[in-house]
Amino acid sequence: MGKRIRNLRVKLGLKQQDLASTDISASYISLIESGKRVPSDAVLATLARKLGCSPDHLRTGHDDHVLEDIRLKLSFAEMALRNGDNGAALQSFGELLAKSEVLDRRMELRARIGQATALEKLDRIEAAIPVFEELLKDPALAAGSDEWCRVSVALSRCYRNMGDIALSIEIGERAMTTLDELGLDVTVDHIQVGSTLIGSYFMRGDLTRAHLLAQRLIPVAEEHGGRAGRGAVYWNAGLVALSRRQVPEALALTERALALMADDDNLRHVAILKTNVAWLQLQSDHPDPERALELLEDAGRTLAEVGTGVEQARCEICLIDANTHLGRWDEATAHARRAIGLLSSGPRVEAVGARVRLAELHLLRGETEEGLQALHAATRQLRHFTxxxxxxxxxxxxxxxxxxxxxxKEALEAYDQALVATGMPMSYDPARSLARQRG
Structure with a gap:
């Protein structure tokens, strides 16, 4: 940068004193040109004005027209990502990063975050995780910044979706600790990280921590959070209430989250929330399958355009339940097959739920052999999960x-496995010990 400033100054016939001002001495200009000082953004902007170019040109040495093209391509890639065109976004971010020599540090950071986010949305989570991890190690990503928060949340979410709940929680807790150590009051960043952490606590069955964190964040979200942030907190608080079998409270919290986020421009989040509200409608003591079906069909249309395969599959699974409630078994079966197809790319617990529902539909129709085969397949698949x-x-x-x-017999075995999965091992069997001794 120093050489570029000097060469451009000499080319224009200017002296170091000509670049100086009340805030920038000629000796400081000399230090910059010799590479012994790095100018601040404000100083660089002042020098750029006097040299008749942009600060980006001084940083990179590239023509301003080239830099403007790069900025436009980066903006279009980010717009494609927001609109759910994840494949096109990923390609654009990849093309930008392949020419990293023309990107300044800020542009490169945006492109790397966009690339990782596109990979996650395309359900290529194993590819997204190392990119997010490298970003968190990058000193250019300042702890507590908006980008740092988004990357921390995304990495925690990725590990959770991969089934590594412990690591997801570790990342979330570390991020919350970092925010607390910055000495700030509880912020919107706390709300973003915390709402993700609540969901991970819920999935681990750590309901007390989930409840306490929700109680901490709800007042802050009400006072400082935007509609989307408040919606995220109520969404996860609804999950906690559901886990405590407080279905009416869970439904009320999730309905409130949907009302807060209904006008948000993040169509994907709104569609996921509609799926959750519909699912809770079906879980309540007085289910409303007609309203659930309306919400799910609306959510399904949106998720087909902007959702991941897993998110689409979860909507399909809820559609199985809504149509089964209404006695529409053919429609329910079609949704079950679609869900299984969407989840065929990798091991997903949701695929087990879809298979079990398909099995029951076979059994309800008297198709005993097909039903039993599907149940045995679901049992084998479930044994592979942690x-x-x-x-x-x-x-x-x-x-x-x-x-x-x-x-x-099969029911008892499944119930035993459910207890083991919650951390409750089988009790001591004295008869087995005696048999071993006699053997």
Missing amino acids: PSYETAHEWRHLGDVWKRHGRA
């Missing part, structure tokens, strides 16, 4: 279906 609150829920669901259709 025990968690989520897998416990699926084991319980599987046991209930076995029980409803007169298979007590």
Whole structure:
């Protein structure tokens, strides 16, 4: 940068004194040109005006027209990402990063964040994780900044979606600690990180921590948070209430979250919330499958354009339940097959839920052989997952279906696995010990 400033000054026939001002001495100009000082953004802007170019040209040495093209391409890539055109966004970010020599530090950071976000939205989470991890190590990403917060939240969410709940929580807690250590009051950043952490606590079954964090964040969200931030907190607080079997409270909290976020320009988040509200409608003591179906069909149309495969599959699974409630078994079966197809790219607990629902639809129609095959397939698939609150829920669901259709042995085994997944091991069996001694 110093050489560029000197060469341009000499080319224009200016002396160092000509670049000086009341705030910038000629000796400081000399230090900059010799590479012994790095000018601040304000000083660089002043020098650029006097040299008749842009600050970006002094930083990079590239023609201002080239830099303007890069800025436009970066903006279009970010717009594509917001609009759900994740494949096009990923390609654009990749093309920009392939020419990193023309990017300044800020542009490169934006492109790397965009690339990782596009990978996550395309459900290429294993590829997204190392990019997010490298970003968090980058000193250019200042702790406490908006970008740092978004990257921390995304990395925590990625690990959670991969099933590593412990690491997801560790990242979230570390981010919350960092924000606290900055000495600031609880901020919007706390709300973003905290709402993700609540969801991870919920998935681990750590309901007390989830509840306490929700109680901490709700007043702050009400006072300082935007509609989207407040909606995220109420959304996760609803999950905690549901886990405590407080279905009416969970539904009220999630409905409030939807009302707060309904006008948000993040169509994906609104669609996910509609899916959650519909699911809670179906879980309540007085289900409203017609309203649930309306919400889900609306959410499904949006998620088909801007959602990930997993998010679309979760909507399809709820559509199975809504149509089953209404006795529309053909429609429910079609949604079950679509959900399984959407989840075929990798191991997902949600695929087990879709298979169990498809199995029960076969059994309800008297297609016993197909139903039993699907239940056995779901059982085999579920054994491959690490025990968690989520897998416990699926084991319980599987046991209930076995029980409803007169298979007590299989039901008992599934219930045992559900208890183990919650961290409750089987009790000591003295008869087994005696048998080992006699053997």
